[in-house]
Amino acid sequence: MKLTLRALALAGLACIGILLVWQFGTRPATRVDISQLNAIAKQVEQQWPTPTLTTPGAVFEGETPITSREVSWPSPLAAASDDAQLLPIVVDGDTVGVLAISADAGREPVLNAHLHSALRVATATIGILTLLAIAWVAVEYARVIRPFRRLEQFASDVAAGNLDAPLLAGTNTRFGAWQSSLDILRSELLEARANEDTAKLAHKQLIEQISHDIRTPIASIAANAELLELENLSSSQRERVHTIAAKAQQLAAFTHDLDPNLVKLRVDPVAIGSPQLPPMFRSTDVEVRVDPIPPCIVLGDPMRLQQVIDNIIENSVKYAGTPITVTSELEDDQLCIHIADTGLGVPAAERGTLLGRGVRGSNSTGVVGQGLGLYTSAHLMERMGGAMWLTAPDSQDAPSGFTVTLALTLADS
Structure with a gap:
């Protein structure tokens, strides 16, 4: 687009240049037609002493005008001061008067030959420059605009996933x-x-x-x-x-x-009665004590909820190995289940990161694991419309125990 505008501007300047050269190169210059002036004088001599003029001027006999046309000179001197052409009137070998012809008479417009030559040279030069400009624009279009548009199309194809067409x-x-x-x-x-x-x-x-x-x-x-x-x-x-x-x-x-x-993992929440929850905490590795759960109906996927509970108990077995206590209470529209052990726990500073993918605590050295159990459990709880969070002692120097809380949404009655 910029190249096109440049070309148009250059062509416009060339046209203006041609017009200027034409204007100044064709200004009319004038020259005196001597043969025409002699013809007028001859006619006056033949008509003497009562000549008539066919061109602007005057005939004087001595200092007195005897005839005039479109002028009012009182004397030959006045005519001369007005740039008139003065010619003597000779009859029978004697000068009997003076013929004064207006400065505009006997002149004809001619083309200044020098400027005409300059016009031809300037016109040719501007024409050549215009052709060169057009050629330059064409070359730049081929070298810049067209390749750039190919690059634009290539970028669009790559963004759309079309990688088969090569960029030549x-x-x-x-x-x-x-x-x-x-x-x-x-x-x-x-x-x-x-x-x-x-x-x-x-x-x-x-x-x-x-x-x-x-x-x-x-x-x-x-x-x-x-x-x-x-x-x-x-x-x-x-x-x-x-x-x-x-x-x-x-x-x-x-x-x-x-x-x-x-x-992604399939999760199908359904209504689960509170009596169905205690059997999910059954474990063959550690003692799990489940306190009475308030009567209620919660939303959850039984298979996924069992997977969450198993992950939490397995983590407790690996890192604490102590008996587990399960308590619960109703809070607003949720059933909160607290799964707690009495092991060493984790520092409070690590509590906010343990639910991240692949994150393990500082006490995991030498223990096999990939940091996916708690991450997967939190993800599944969210998919079931609930939540999961961790609580640990605030004192890093004397940690005692670790608690995982599961929040299950109550089903509409």
């Missing part, structure tokens, strides 16, 4: 190096996309294989647990077998999360 770099453009670099970038992005697709396919195949391989032993564990429940077992043994069977069923349900087509 011209050797005579101002963007040759840029175009080459951008095309290399396009090639790298295309290769990265191909690698990503390959990795996604391999990941999908791996997940499908793992899911298939896990289902078989889980089914075997569940079947053997059912057979053991038929045996003559003590109450404690039967409780443990029941726990094994429940966990096997839970693992079987979790294998659905290994579906590579799922974008």
